[in-house]
Amino acid sequence: xxxxxxxxxxxxxxxxxxxxxxxxxxxxxxxxxxxxxxxxxxxxxxxxxxxxxxxxxxxxxxxxxxxxxxxxxxxxxxxxxxxxxxxxxxxxxxxxxxxxxxxxxxxxxxxxxxxxxxxxxxxxxxxxxxxxxxxxxxxxxxxxxxxxxxxxxxxxxxxxxxxxxxxxxxxxxxxx
Amino acid sequence: xxxxxxxxxxxxxxxxxxxxxxxxxxxxxxxxxxxxxxxxxxxxxxxxxxxxxxxxxxxxxxxxxxxxxxxxxxxxxxxxxxxxxxxxxxxxxxxxxxxxxxxxxxxxxxxxxxxxxxxxxxxxxxxxxxxxxxxxxxxxxxxxxxxxxxxxxxxxxxxxxxxxxxxxxxxxxxxxxxxxxxxxxxxxxxxxxxxxxxxxxxxxxxxxxxxxxxxxxxxxxxxxxxxxxxxxxxxxxxxxxxxxxxxxxxxxxxxxxxxxxxxxxxxxxxxxxxxxxxxxxxxxxxxxxxxxxxxxxxxxxxxxxxxxxxxxxxxxxxxxxxxxxxxxxxxxxxxxxxxxxxxxxxxxxxxxxxxxxxxxxxxxxxxxxxxxxxxxxxxxxxxxxxxxxxxxxxxxxxxxxxxxxxxxxxxxxxxxxxxxxxxxxxxx
Numbered sequence: 001x002x003x004x005x006x007x008x009x010x011x012x013x014x015x016x017x018x019x020x021x022x023x024x025x026x027x028x029x030x031x032x033x034x035x036x037x038x039x040x041x042x043x044x045x046x047x048x049x050x051x052x053x054x055x056x057x058x059x060x061x062x063x064x065x066x067x068x069x070x071x072x073x074x075x076x077x078x079x080x081x082x083x084x085x086x087x088x089x090x091x092x093x094x095x096x097x098x099x100x101x102x103x104x105x106x107x108x109x110x111x112x113x114x115x116x117x118x119x120x121x122x123x124x125x126x127x128x129x130x131x132x133x134x135x136x137x138x139x140x141x142x143x144x145x146x147x148x149x150x151x152x153x154x155x156x157x158x159x160x161x162x163x164x165x166x167x168x169x170x171x172x173x174x175x176x
Numbered sequence: 177x178x179x180x181x182x183x184x185x186x187x188x189x190x191x192x193x194x195x196x197x198x199x200x201x202x203x204x205x206x207x208x209x210x211x212x213x214x215x216x217x218x219x220x221x222x223x224x225x226x227x228x229x230x231x232x233x234x235x236x237x238x239x240x241x242x243x244x245x246x247x248x249x250x251x252x253x254x255x256x257x258x259x260x261x262x263x264x265x266x267x268x269x270x271x272x273x274x275x276x277x278x279x280x281x282x283x284x285x286x287x288x289x290x291x292x293x294x295x296x297x298x299x300x301x302x303x304x305x306x307x308x309x310x311x312x313x314x315x316x317x318x319x320x321x322x323x324x325x326x327x328x329x330x331x332x333x334x335x336x337x338x339x340x341x342x343x344x345x346x347x348x349x350x351x352x353x354x355x356x357x358x359x360x361x362x363x364x365x366x367x368x369x370x371x372x373x374x375x376x377x378x379x380x381x382x383x384x385x386x387x388x389x390x391x392x393x394x395x396x397x398x399x400x401x402x403x404x405x406x407x408x409x410x411x412x413x414x415x416x417x418x419x420x421x422x423x424x425x426x427x428x429x430x431x432x433x434x435x436x437x438x439x440x441x442x443x444x445x446x447x448x449x450x451x452x453x454x455x456x457x458x459x460x461x462x463x464x465x466x467x468x469x470x471x472x473x474x475x476x477x478x479x480x481x482x483x484x485x486x487x488x489x490x491x492x493x494x495x496x497x498x499x500x501x502x503x504x505x506x507x508x509x510x511x512x513x514x515x516x517x518x519x520x521x522x523x524x525x526x527x528x529x530x531x532x533x534x535x536x537x538x539x540x541x542x543x544x545x546x547x548x549x550x551x552x553x554x555x556x557x558x559x560x561x562x563x564x565x566x567x568x569x570x571x572x573x574x575x576x577x578x579x580x581x582x583x584x585x586x587x588x589x590x591x592x593x594x595x596x597x598x599x600x601x602x603x604x
Contacts, residue, residue, distance in 0.1 A: 041602060055520070086483060098477045 009165040010172040020168030035139040065111025190576040197569010225290040231570040236274030237425030242267035250385030255597030259448040269581040275352040286341040408551035420471040427464040458523030465513035497555040505542040
């Protein structure tokens with residue numbers, strides 16, 4: 001991560017930002033991120049953000065949950081303390097499987113959901129006590145910002161980038 | 177406006193399928209008059225009418241559920257579905273054909289041409305009988321000379337206020353007629369809209385759809401599956417049976433929609449449909465497969481766990497006599513979509529959707545078979561030439577009717593207020 005200042009273009013409409021991003025990218029500038037109070041459809045394709053891998057995480061958390069549930073119930077209900085519930089065969093896991101399925105299912109969902117949420121918070125570093133990273137407070141309200149890192153665009157000077165940004169209908173261009 | 181004409185190939189194939197179905201029908205009718213002992217005759221009767229019931233119910237359900245899905249989208253005022261609206265309308269147009277057939281099956285039962293629903297038999301629900309030279313007369317009250325009916329079934333007699341031929345006939349006529357009327361109104365308004373947009377019509381559709389969802393939701397989860405399917409095993413009942421049946425039919429309706437869309441696109445039609453629409457339909461197929469599996473398992477597990485004799489008979493009849501078909505169809509209908517459609521890209525892959533669609537369509541046909549056959553034929557049912565021939569015939573008739581409806585109007589409803597939104601539909 002670069003430590004230098006970044007250039008921000010502030011917009012008051014998401015459609016203008018999308019058009020602006022298209023223009024900026026077409027001129028060979030790499031846009032590192034955008035800030036918006038709500039998801040802007042299609043922006044990740046325009047600025048070339050990589051596809052999220054959270055689905056893969058979710059799958060792995062889910063499989064972990066299923067395995068833990070199976071292991072746990074096998075130990076509790078078969079090995080450690082077999083209980084006769086409604087005359088079901090309590091010595092065998094497989095013959096009792098239907099009664100374990102709801103727990104397997106719920107634990108899978110629990111692990112997948114919590115794992116996904118925690119991964120998301122950690123990856124974005126939005127944890128309790130962490131200071132906000134958005135460049136302008138109004139990007140959580142009614143404004144939209146585009147972030148350009150000069151260290152990723154060494155072929156152009158900061159002034160050139162700012163000039164291009166200003167032509168795309170920004171309400172403000174600033175460095176931070 | 178884009179117009180669809182039925183390719184000759186489709187006409188030929190659907191005709192051929194219908195011819196196969198016709199042969200199977202003749203074979204089935206002939207088997208009713210073939211020799212053999214009484215047992216063989218009973219079996220032939222049960223098999224023939226079971227086939228009509230299975231296919232009639234399956235395809236009627238598909239048509240009704242396509243209309244239901246249309247109403248969901250009307251009521252939600254959703255935008256994405258506009259470009260596939262005409263396909264759902266076309267699938268819904270099969271309702272009267274299958275509906276009339278189901279009514280014939282019902283009438284045949286009510287007039288004792290078959291005993292799929294043995295609660296229709298007076299010898300079961302009448303407490304008293306008089307035997308005389310003319311035959312046996314069944315009575316519900318004790319009169320002079322009457323004796324107690326040894327076959328009297330108190331449980332079925334207790335269900336008589338609901339399960340009687342007249343009430344069931346009224347239910348079928350009101351429900352099927354009502355649903356068809358709702359479809360008809362949707363369709364005619366949709367065709368009117370091709371001539372010009374009218375804002376009021378849009379909101380009228382929303383209200384119409386909301387009322388339809390109620391008029392559809394209650395009967396499809398109660399009366400329709402209870403009357404046609406659950407009453408076959410008259411003693412047995414399950415409260416979530418209706419939703420279970422409905423979810424399978426709804427999935428089949430979505431599969432037909434997907435197959436139609438993919439097929440029409442391969443012919444070069446429906447240019448407005450993009451990968452996002454296909455992805456959405458794929459998600460529905462994936463999701464409803466799970467809904468169905470969930471309901472299947474919920475019903476199974478509770479009954480398995482409680483292990484109460486009058487409840488487990490239903491599963492005993494299936495698991496003891498049809499273990500391969502029963503577990504096989506559950507395995508296919510649950511595991512196959514889970515593995516093959518979980519990945520995002522697979523839901524956008526038309527080849528994958530087509531293959532899975534055909535497998536699941538067959539799987540849910542077998543599910544419908546499993547709902548009916550163990551009850552009507554006990555251990556004697558099997559999927560033979562008659563079953564396959566009739567099913568193929570129904571597919572032919574179904575394809576014939578829905579392609580005909582598709583060809584009778586422009587393929588895309590261009591004047592729908594959300595048409596533009598649908599064309600630009602994009603999801604990730």
